[in-house]
Amino acid sequence: MIKPPWIRSVRRALLAAGATAALATGLLTATATTSQAATQQPCDIYAAGGTPCVAAHSTTRALYAAYNGPLYQVRRASDNATLNIGVLTAGGFANAPAQDSFCANTSCVITDIYDQSGKGNDLTQAPAGGAAGGPDNLANAFAAPVTAGGHEAYGVYVAPGTGYRNDTTNGIATGDQPEGMYAIFDGTHFNNGCCFDYGNAETSNTDTGNGHMEAIYFGTENHWGTGSGTGPWIMADLENGLFSGVNQHLNSGDPTVNNRFLTAIVKGGPNQWAIRGGDARSGGLSTFYSGVRPNVSGYNPMHKEGAIILGIGGDNSKGSAGTFYEGVMTSGYPSDATEDAVQANITAVGYGSNTGPLHAVGAGKCLDVPNGSTTPGVQTDIWTCNGGANQGWTHTSGNQLTVTENNGTTLCLDASGKGTTAGTKVITWTCNGQTNQQWNLNANGTVTNVLSGLCLDVASGSTADGALVELWTCNGGSNQQWSQQTS
Known part of the structure; x- marks a missing residue:
């Protein structure tokens, strides 16, 4: 939509919660209308549903109502100094102006994405793996500017070769244990490289066999499996296969989705798993698959190892592209009702570009x-x-x-x-x-x-x-x- 003559993003405070604001001609300053903190954030909702977060990552906001710690760390090129970027208030949005000030006159990269769950499952620069050398690149801290709740914020822009990982985690599902996860992606930033993932992976950075991963995948890679249309699709990377449903290949019920801000969900337990998705700015979630594990050897039972990856495959395949804003992993298999409540929280944020x-x-x-x-x-x-x-x-x-x-x-x-x-x-x-x-x-x-x-x-x-x-x-x-x- 054309918004003549200008959308001025002083402090990026131009969005009201739940929708992009239509601003009058000549409006040069604005005041955010979204409160800094909610009574419940996604991880509070998951906990109330009996499936608490065991990892919670975001560069845009707190994922607990009481969280008042750092979200991520940046490092500037001029002197290699680092700064933790926290929240403006407890339970609120990222203090992006602190990044702007710290990185003025130079460039910055994101070095750490902190785990808000208290379990120490932070994401850092991914090391070399079986598929590709390393360490991987770090994300340009300014490459994915957005607004959240009317406040300036930055996502994690994954260009090919960029990746984050934690191979020594606490509380992440292993074996056939149940878990859930969601992520907010830029649904317009993707490619057909392997593999833009967020979720559970091998601790060795190598391909250790079918069923050793359970991660959200987003993109148009179609070597193993696809949804309907030309993509991109939300699928599950279960290692040696991107799955859209029970079959190795096509699930016509898994649609092409390219919302500017996209909610992507994968969850799995003993011989059950599901894919869900929706627009992160409005509406509810749709279920694209829910049923038994794939009908290919090695995926029932699962053999999850409990590492966490972002932007790469389990063996450090790093030809992918995408943008990440927030995501969590849970202990236990969340109910649809719990995820629906989380989606309502997400849409209330008012993500905007x-x-x-x-x-x-x-x-x-x-x-x-x-x-x-x-x-x-x-x-x-x-x-x-x-x-x-x-x-x-x-x-x-x-x-x-x-x-x-x-x-x-x-x-x-x-x-x-x-x-x-x-x-x-x-x-x-x-x-x-x-x-x-x-x-x-x-x-x-x-x-x-x-x-x-x-x-x-x-x-x-x-x-x-x-x-x-x-x-x-x-x-x-x-x-x-x-x-x-x-x-």
């Missing part, structure tokens, strides 16, 4: 990084809008306009050479927090550079694909008018 294309109004095209280049110094242009990552811009709380390419590289819109004269090239550059990378999004539809006060301008008023973008004296022309679309 403040990233979207910047439309050049006069040309009817989008601000574009040519060929999706990740090389600093490339001059931006306009191009037919295509939904590509190289046209997805985020206006940060630091007034930067950032773009994250498909490989996870994040760059900032930049006035080249700190230029302050008409005709200065507008390029992408490594983010550094300086004023030539800060942009005011104005109520009249213009975008002005903080350093120079000049307007973002399509050169010569061109409407052609590839027309270059520069700074120019503000003149009210349609080639200086911009609007943004967010999801």
Whole structure:
């Protein structure tokens, strides 16, 4: 939906709980309307249902109403210093502004995703495994900006080669013991690589046989099994097979799902398991499979080992892509009613995106990084809008306009050479927090550079694909008018 002329994300406080806010033209500041803490969060609900969390991971919010500890840790490139990112209040949302401040003028990666359950099941950089060398890459801390409850937050952006793991856990199901798990993913970020997983895996980082895993999978890998349509699908990675149902291959009841924010559930016990899913912003859950274990040798009984993985397969297969916001693992097989209550809690959060294309109004095209280049110094242009990552811009709380390419590289819109004269090239550059990378999004539809006060301008008023973008004296022309679309 076009929201003219601007969605301003000062502190990203532009969402009301349960829905994306439709903001009036010219609204430049806002106050979050969602309370910081709920009386119950997902792990409180699971505990009340008799299936307590034994692992709880999130970079966006607390998963217990009383939780007041760290959510994750970031490390900055400039001096390798680290900072734990906690919550704004007990039971509330991530203190993302602390990350913004700590990582200003440099880049940061996510080093640790802390377990909120108290069992110490933290996720850290995955080591080498049987399928691929390591250690795996760490996620760019700024590559998955979102809003949660009207507050700025960041997810875990898994580009191929990125992975987290814990091989020495406490309380995670082993053997044929029952367990449940859910995760919130970006349903538009996926590939056909193996394997974007969250859940239970081998402790040896190698493939130890059928039934030695039980993890949520999301993507379009179809070598072992599929759902209906072209995907992506929620499936279960049970090792040596991605399963959508009882059969090794197709389950037509497991649909293609690509909600911007997706709730994905897998649970399993002695000769029973299920897949469920739904839109993490509205509505309930659907059951895509519920029944007996697969009719292939080795999966009944199961042989789960109790490690936890995120973004990779059990043997460290790491060709996958995806984005993770929150997830838990439980002791015991949760009831559908308990999961339905958790889904209601999730939809009340009001997850939202403040990233979207910047439309050049006069040309009817989008601000574009040519060929999706990740090389600093490339001059931006306009191009037919295509939904590509190289046209997805985020206006940060630091007034930067950032773009994250498909490989996870994040760059900032930049006035080249700190230029302050008409005709200065507008390029992408490594983010550094300086004023030539800060942009005011104005109520009249213009975008002005903080350093120079000049307007973002399509050169010569061109409407052609590839027309270059520069700074120019503000003149009210349609080639200086911009609007943004967010999801």
